[in-house]
Amino acid sequence: MNKNLVSFLVFAVGLAVFHNAIFPIFTPKETGWLLNRYVYFLVFVAYLIIVNIALRLKPSISMNALFVWLLGFYFYKSILYPPIPWTLFITYMVMWSIGCFLYISQDAETFREFRKPIVKTIVGEYKFAQVVVMTAMPILVGFATYNTIYPSYQEPVELRTVHPAPPATTKVHGKTYPLESTNNPFRIDEQDNYKDSFPFLDADKHEYMKYVTEGGTIFFENCHYCHGDQLNGLGMFSHAFNPTPANFIDPGTIAMLQESFLFWRVSKGGPGLPNESTPWSSAMPAWEEHLKTDEIWKVILFEYWYTGWHPRTFGTEGSTADSRGGE
Amino acid sequence: MLGKNKRSVTAFLSGLVLTAVVYLAPGMVGDAIAAEAFAEQAFAEEAFAKEVLAEQPGLSAVDDGAPEIEWGQDVFYKDWEGNPLKGPVSGAPAPELGPTDYNNYEFAPSRMLIWVANQQHLYFGSFVLAVPIFCMIIEFIGVRTKRDDPIMSVKYDRLAHDLMKISLTAYSWTAILGGILLFTFITLFPGFFKYLAGIFRPVMHVYALMFLAESGVLYVYYYGWDRMSQDPFLKWIHCSLAVLLNLIGTILMYLANSWATFMQAPGGIDSEGRFLGNIWHVIHSTLWNPVGVHRILGNIVFGGGIVGAYAAYHYLTAKTEEDRAHYDWVCYVAMFICIFGLIPLPFAGYWLMKEVYAFRQQMGITLMGGIMAWLFIIQAVMIGLLFFAANSYLHNGMARVKGSHRYMKYCKYMVLLLIVCFTMWMTPHTIVMTPAELKLMGGAQHPIVGHFGVMSAKNTAVNLMITTTILCFILYQRANKKIMVPWATVGNCWIAAIFVGAAINIIFLGVYGYFLPANQRVGLSVPQVCTTLTTLFAGTAINISMFKDSESYGDIQWGSQSKVGTYAVFLLAISFTWLMGLMGYIRSSVRLFWHVTEVVRDNSVDAYTLTIGEAGKMLTFNTLFVWVQFVVVFWVGSLTGKKAPAEAPSGVPVPAQQQQ
DSSP states (O other): OOHHHHHHHHHHHHHHHIIIIIGGGGOOSSOOSSSSHHHHHHHHHHHHHHHHHHTTOOOOHHHHHHHHHHHHHHIIIIISSSOOOHHHHHHHHHHHHHHHHHHHTSSHHHHHHHHHHHHHHHHTSSHHHHHHHHHHHHHHHHHHHHHHHSOOOSOOOOOOOSSOOOOSEEEETTEEEETTTOOOTTOOSOGGGGTTOOTTTSTTTOHHHHHHHHHHHHHHHHTHHHHOTTSSSOOTTGGGOSSOOOOTTSTTTGGGSOHHHHHHHHHHTGGGSOGGGOGGGOOOOOGGGTSOHHHHHHHHHHHHHHHOOOOOOOSSSOSOOOOOOBO | OTTSOHHHHHHHHHHHHHHHHHHHHHHHHHHHHHHHHHHHHHHHHHHHHHHHHHHSTTTOTTSTTSOOOOEEEEEEEEOTTSSEEEEEOOSOOOOOOOGGGOOOOSSSOHHHHHHHHHHHHHHHHHHHHHHHHHHHHHHHHHHHTTTTOHHHHHHHHHHHHHHHHHHHHHHHHHHHHHHHHHHHHHHHOHHHHHHHHHHHHHHHHHHHHHHHHHHHHHHHHHHTHHHHHSSHHHHHHHHHHHHHHHHHHHHHHHHHHHHHHHHHSOOSBBTTOOBOSOHHHHHTOTTHHHHHHHHHHHHHHHHHHHHHHHHHHHHHHOOSHHHHHHHHHHHHHHHHHHHHHHTTHHHHHHHHHHHHHHHOHHHHHHHHTSTTHHHHHHHHHHHHHHHHHHHHHHHHHHHTBTTTHHHHTTHHHHHHHHHHHHHHHTOOSSOOOOHHHHHHHTSSSOTTGGGGGSHHHHHHHHHHHHHHHHHHHHHHHTTTEEOOSTTHHHHHHHHHHHHHHHHHHHHHHHHHHTTSOHHHHHHTHHHHHHHHHHIIIIIHHHHHHTTTTOEESOOBOTTOOOHHHHHHHHHHHHHHHHHHHHHHHHHHHTTTTEEETTTEEOOSTTOSOOOHHHHHHHHHHHHHHHHHHHHHHHHHHHHGGGOOOOOOOTTSOOOGGGOO
């Protein structure tokens, strides 16, 4: 029997068995270090390698490339969780396909070997393969056409700018704050000094923790409904919004920004965003209408303390300063 | 050389390193020490200006009835105490431009016309600045290898001469495009040009004179080639002319850069746009050095790509084995230089972005997180393509070297590493998705691939990609060599240790970055870059040292490069052309609605930011347009090579002394 065919059967049958019988074992509700989907994927790859070596199948490079490509597809489609958006899936698969092409075209010999079955199929030496391909291709094209023209009722995707460039200055409660040089007036100390302290419990012991506590109080009175009680953007109202509220735990949000940027965003809310950020797509109110300046600064202080992130600074100076903006 | 003998490899690498030192080191080192030196110098200059003005009758502030000297505060430069540097106001304030300051044609917006004119000039400018660098290196190698390998020496000399021939045609073309750019600027943006010319008046004159000098040296260099090749001393003079030509070319580029960097990050003027009397401050604004270094490296890659594509085309269409072998070799030389420029290019880009952030955080955010962020994602894709193309070329090139079977088996693992790194490199922080997908994902950031959206992951990925390319290059170098030095095992262990250690260090620093504040995290890119450069210099040095007394499995079989490897050269050249246009557009359009950032506002009807699609169309048009021109230039350059030897027509009597 053709070794390539055996190898393909090892892959196809193995995938069916693994996916339907073994995959559920590796995806319990409480995932552990061993029982998780990524370990399952590695086990499946190990199975393929071991069986191919044990049976001395030595599949051709075109077959190898096909296996590698399918493994990539399987990983991005079924293993990676939560599912990635379609645009990202396409991007990853394009890259994976380029990688497969680089693999088969690493020298003239491998490329010739890769082309051989394709050419033989086209010229008719592989009669059965030719029939299968020539039958499957119109069906696939028809299916793709059907899928393309079938009406879709999804909201269109939009390129929203999440971190727009802030203005040079912002005016809050009658005072103008230059964003590049304004710092949080309540950051009177390095927050790492209070890693083991707790808001409310230690509010009376340290002035810094007093401000953090006040900020936390304001946060839980006003912000946590959307941004979540763990500041992860999963508050009780969060699922009603598009885009969802910011996740402060993520290293790509407040960890990358100056406190003055947050001050501007909190004060001006969604309506204060520039056009590039589609202000109509943000539900955050302009908090300057509801909070005092000091309260906004304290909330920001709390957000950094809680998440453990440090505000972004430019240059060597620390972020502690006593600037309160200028007129 | 370059596969022929090891002495040539050493000479070639020495040449490249020397070139890097000559062109890049002054900028980098200068910038590093400039901070301290500048503060003192600025203070001294200010004091000196005050003294001189005080001594001049009629200018002194204390003279009765004399006009008082007005002092302005520099928008960028600061004195040693950190206060804005003061300078005597020496120019008119920036004009507030109105409708009468702009002209336009009916058929296209002025902004598009100036964009096309500028981009075409820059493309050709890059090429004509890059080719003399190649010629200088290649001619130098030819001189150095003359004693050991006279045949290769002649071949190198001929190659450098041929490249200069093409460059000569391109040079005139560049000048014409420069004229078109100038006329477009004057006629369509007269108000702004007047302001810019008022400030850069002396620079523009020096630029014109330098252009004259460049032309003079170029013509002597090219037309004196054959005559100066006959005498060893004259040949060295000729090589020195190549150095001079490149120095003048570099100065020209730096002078022209100063106009663009001034527009993006001005210095030497006050907030009203009034010139403060120090032309050096205007030229040497904060982005001048990083842009200069970035452009030199970019020019080398661009020039290498174009020469490579030219050779690749001739390789694919060659009729004889000799031609195939020749163009395969030329393609290799061009790609070698191109990859040499490509490896440090991302680092220069990081330096430039760092300076942009330092100038205005707002500008940095607009670029990396704001309205331009999607263009940066496209840039990431293009850079990935460049590395793929370079590696594909190296893999295919290695396959034609006898003895390479020992290393070919590693290629697939290097490809895997490249793909994994590239996946990290180009995963966006903000993903385009439908609301349904967003809900399915449970938030705006994916819990796993979302971690790839920040700079820690991206720096790690790009450094690993570069390290992989370096490793591939090292394997290529030794593909046909049987290492004979007694310390071969130790040497191999060192190379392995350097690369494994580098990978561990880069990954460790990348992961560590997630636990640090953002400002400290940025600093981690420096040790990551140093690690990568260590693999380049230490790895290559050890590798070459091991070639001593090595035995050869056989020469490189020139003319047997695979078609895929050759097409990779086209991919690299076209991608880089498009990428250059893209990054130029990003750098320029980040000013948004300013001609000169925060000083001269763009009040024309074109003061808008293009959509990504429209920008993409313009970039593609510019790329296609310039390639059409390159084809024409190469065709013109090849006309002189097609001269058939003069033969006497039949029937005409041949003088006896000419009969053989």
